[in-house]
Amino acid sequence: MSQTDTGVGRVDHRPAPGRAHPGPAAAGPPPYWTSRRRDQLTGYLFIAPQMVGSAVFVILPLILVVWYSLHEWNVLAGTFEFVGTDNYAALAEDTSLPSVLTATGLFSVGLVAFNLGLALLLAVLLNQRLRGTTLFRTLFFSPVVVSLVAWTIVWGFLLQDDGGINGLLDTVGVAGPNWLRGEGTAMVSVIVVQVFKNVGLNMVLFLAALQGVPAELYEAAEVDGASRARQFWRITVPLISPTILLTSIITVVGSLQVFAQIAVLTQGGPGTSTTVLVYYLYQQAFQFHHFGYGATLSIVLFAIVLGLTVLQWQMRKRWVHHES
Amino acid sequence: MTIGKGLRGVAVALTGALALTACGGGDDAASGPATLRMTIWSANEAHLKLFTEIADEYTRNNPDVASITFDPLPFENYTTTLTTQIAGGNAPDLAWVFENSAPDFVSSGALLPLDDALRTTEGYGYDDLSPATLRLWQHDGKLYGYPFSTSPFGVFVNTDLLTQAKQQTPAELIAAGRWTWENALAAAGATKQATGKAGLVIRDFDYKGWDNLSTFWTGWGARAWSEDGRTCGFAAPEMVDAMSTLHRAIFTQQALPGPGTTADFFAGDAAMTVTQISRASLLKEDGFEWDLVPLPAGPKGTYSVIGQGGIGVLKRSPHAEAATDFLAFLTNPTNSAKLAQFFPPPRQSLLTAETLAATNPQLTPEQLQTVVIDGITNGVVKPSHTGQAELSQQVRAGLDPLWRPEADVPGVLGQLCATIQPLLTK
Numbered sequence: 045m046s047q048t049d050t051g052v053g054r055v056d057h058r059p060a061p062g063r064a065h066p067g068p069a070a071a072g073p074p075p076y077w078t079s080r081r082r083d084q085l086t087g088y089l090f091i092a093p094q095m096v097g098s099a100v101f102v103i104l105p106l107i108l109v110v111w112y113s114l115h116e117w118n119v120l121a122g123t124f125e126f127v128g129t130d131n132y133a134a135l136a137e138d139t140s141l142p143s144v145l146t147a148t149g150l151f152s153v154g155l156v157a158f159n160l161g162l163a164l165l166l167a168v169l170l171n172q173r174l175r176g177t178t179l180f181r182t183l184f185f186s187p188v189v190v191s192l193v194a195w196t197i198v199w200g201f202l203l204q205d206d207g208g209i210n211g212l213l214d215t216v217g218v219a220g221p222n223w224l225r226g227e228g229t230a231m232v233s234v235i236v237v238q239v240f241k242n243v244g245l246n247m248v249l250f251l252a253a254l255q256g257v258p259a260e261l262y263e264a265a266e267v268d269g270a271s272r273a274r275q276f277w278r279i280t281v282p283l284i285s286p287t288i289l290l291t292s293i294i295t296v297v298g299s300l301q302v303f304a305q306i307a308v309l310t311q312g313g314p315g316t317s318t319t320v321l322v323y324y325l326y327q328q329a330f331q332f333h334h335f336g337y338g339a340t341l342s343i344v345l346f347a348i349v350l351g352l353t354v355l356q357w358q359m360r361k362r363w364v365h366h367e368s
Numbered sequence: 369m370t371i372g373k374g375l376r377g378v379a380v381a382l383t384g385a386l387a388l389t390a391c392g393g394g395d396d397a398a399s400g401p402a403t404l405r406m407t408i409w410s411a412n413e414a415h416l417k418l419f420t421e422i423a424d425e426y427t428r429n430n431p432d433v434a435s436i437t438f439d440p441l442p443f444e445n446y447t448t449t450l451t452t453q454i455a456g457g458n459a460p461d462l463a464w465v466f467e468n469s470a471p472d473f474v475s476s477g478a479l480l481p482l483d484d485a486l487r488t489t490e491g492y493g494y495d496d497l498s499p500a501t502l503r504l505w506q507h508d509g510k511l512y513g514y515p516f517s518t519s520p521f522g523v524f525v526n527t528d529l530l531t532q533a534k535q536q537t538p539a540e541l542i543a544a545g546r547w548t549w550e551n552a553l554a555a556a557g558a559t560k561q562a563t564g565k566a567g568l569v570i571r572d573f574d575y576k577g578w579d580n581l582s583t584f585w586t587g588w589g590a591r592a593w594s595e596d597g598r599t600c601g602f603a604a605p606e607m608v609d610a611m612s613t614l615h616r617a618i619f620t621q622q623a624l625p626g627p628g629t630t631a632d633f634f635a636g637d638a639a640m641t642v643t644q645i646s647r648a649s650l651l652k653e654d655g656f657e658w659d660l661v662p663l664p665a666g667p668k669g670t671y672s673v674i675g676q677g678g679i680g681v682l683k684r685s686p687h688a689e690a691a692t693d694f695l696a697f698l699t700n701p702t703n704s705a706k707l708a709q710f711f712p713p714p715r716q717s718l719l720t721a722e723t724l725a726a727t728n729p730q731l732t733p734e735q736l737q738t739v740v741i742d743g744i745t746n747g748v749v750k751p752s753h754t755g756q757a758e759l760s761q762q763v764r765a766g767l768d769p770l771w772r773p774e775a776d777v778p779g780v781l782g783q784l785c786a787t788i789q790p791l792l793t794k
Contacts, residue, residue, distance in 0.1 A: 117455075118476065119451050119454050119455040120451065120454065120472060120473060120476035120477070120478040121476045121477045121478065122477070122478070122683070122684060203628075204628045204629065204630070205626060205627065205628035205629050206628075206629050207628075222626075222627060222628045223628075224628055225575075225627045225628050225768075225771065225772075311576065311764075312761075312765070313576075313764065313765060313768050314765075314768035314769075314771075315765045315766075315768045315769065316765050327761060330448050330451065330452055331448055331757045331758070331761065332755070332757050332758040332761075333451060333472075333757070335455065
């Protein structure tokens with residue numbers, strides 16, 4: 045479609061409204077709806093649905109969460125009292141918060157390391173020109189499109205003491221642990237369930253990046269006598285580093301927002317070993333009816349996500365290839 | 369200029385649509401016949417059918433109420449869903465409230481007092497309500513919830529499994545005066561050994577719903593907290609005795625399925641289950657031979673535990689008056705008699721074996737007398753406390769270390785009391 049057809053991007057050479065335009069032809073004020081203004085309006089109308097959606101469902105709730113965090117909201121009594129920064133002061137006195145932040149950190153570190161490592165390994169393996177790679181790519185990607193809750197419930201059955209995983213281990217003479225009841229194994233189980241659910245997405249992104257690495261670089265490296273491992277670290281990793289940055293940001297943010305897996309598999313237990321920040325703020329707001337404090341915890345979560353994303357973005361200059 | 373006109377048209381349409389959307393959420397509650405909504409935990413077809421029949425009869429005689437809908441919410445997240453609806457400005461007109469959240473609802477001011485309306489309703493018979501069943505729902509002398517269902521816990525027995533394991537049935541043990549927890553757990557453990565099926569399941573416990581364990585520890589005279597709710601009872605000697613017995617039953621006798629193992633009594637996977645009699649509806653007609661008996665005696669003798677569900681009228685309902693009037697109709701003597709087949713009523717006149725037998729064909733007069741009537745009359749209500757959700761979460765987390773074979777029972781319970789004591793006195 046040409047610019048002339050639509051008027052979008054057309055350069056307006058006519059004088060702007062209000063500008064002095066001497067001469068006998070200047071009869072009356074210039075029309076308000078100039079081509080430029082029409083173009084601007086068109087642009088605004090195109091983005092209007094997205095802007096309205098963002099304003100109503102993102103920006104307004106963000107503002108409201110800050111507002112709620114300054115109040116004590118008793119849902120049952122119907123009271124809503126301004127308490128200033130009391131909820132923020134309560135963070136320092138919350139004896140559960142250190143263990144919650146520890147569980148959140150453990151989950152995030154475990155998830156990011158396992159997810160990115162496995163996704164990259166699968167992508168490298170499935171980037172070979174071998175029979176059956178398409179089938180395996182489909183197999184590893186398919187959990188991404190499965191319902192999260194259905195996926196988690198099925199894993200819940202598999203991870204029971206007398207479930208499928210321990211049944212399999214039993215056939216080879218290994219007595220499996222009670223996965224969801226041990227503090228260490230519960231956290232590992234939740235991480236593994238989440239990684240298997242989403243590893244396919246990162247794998248596809250890595251695959252796309254790997255296929256963009258010029259083959260002649262490997263040929264030149266081979267001629268120079270570089271080993272496969274050296275080729276991987278000196279050619280592959282630098283050239284796919286922008287994708288590693290992208291996937292790491294997406295995975296870190298996703299790991300901090302985990303909720304359904306915890307709610308379905310462990311409800312934060314055993315003890316509080318898998319009570320991560322999102323689940324804790326859900327408990328505070330919706331189960332304990334501390335909506336103001338729950339809002340304050342969500343501000344903490346927002347600050348952590350923002351801080352980690354900014355940190356990753358700043359650090360990219362040190363290790364992401366082609367970044368300046 | 370065609371484009372300009374088109375754009376203006378789109379702009380006007382968008383503005384109009386936004387304006388209509390903004391205005392569309394208005395509440396037309398103030399005018400016309402009322403539409404009432406009541407949240408309940410049960411999606412059971414028979415329960416809903418009976419509720420709907422009673423509601424239809426009410427709307428036929430009360431033209432100011434157009435319709436009454438019953439909104440089943442999942443049992444597991446019932447209270448959370450209800451409070452989320454209230455927070456979101458979508459509060460129901462009437463709500464079922466579980467006993468564990470009763471103190472929060474009753475003392476918060478969320479519910480309307482019901483006494484005056486119920487007392488002045490013609491033919492209601494307010495004084496027929498058993499005072500013991502009302503206690504949990506009163507605050508400052510006013511009744512804020514009607515104890516709609518007062519359901520005692522009993523033991524359902526799969527006699528086929530016990531016979532297969534060559535164990536005496538509870539009925540035989542009762543006849544011999546030996547129906548105690550010691551013998552019940554021994555029979556359960558032996559059944560597990562002989563059949564591979566689970567011995568005894570405390571339903572809805574599943575190593576999370578700890579308040580269901582009150583059906584066990586009350587036999588030792590133990591309590592989660594003192595009568596006034598201010599002192600932790602988990603570290604008391606009688607609770608340590610009860611929990612030590614339970615721990616041995618799980619990990620040594622294997623009388624109960626261990627953590628992370630599920631067994632459904634009603635699917636034939638267990639010999640016995642402790643649950644409320646309202647679960648009798650889960651029994652299949654062509655299933656196994658079954659019996660219902662009272663809870664076994666503990667070291668402190670015989671006892672009963674009851675679970676309660678109340679119905680309250682939300683103060684912020686735009687039709688609170690109509691909702692209260694409907695509640696009076698729903699719980700009048702006639703409808704209480706109909707509902708008694710599922711929900712044992714607090715009416716003393718209906719708590720007779722003859723009356724209950726008419727609507728409970730599955731249970732014998734003896735079962736009704738020993739489990740239902742005696743249970744309601746003498747029963748201890750499951751633990752409940754203000755701020756129950758937070759307290760319950762702390763107790764659940766504090767008890768988790770107990771569910772390991774090597775657990776130090778007194779140590780875990782002592783630590784649990786240290787954790788929850790500040791919440792009890794808050």
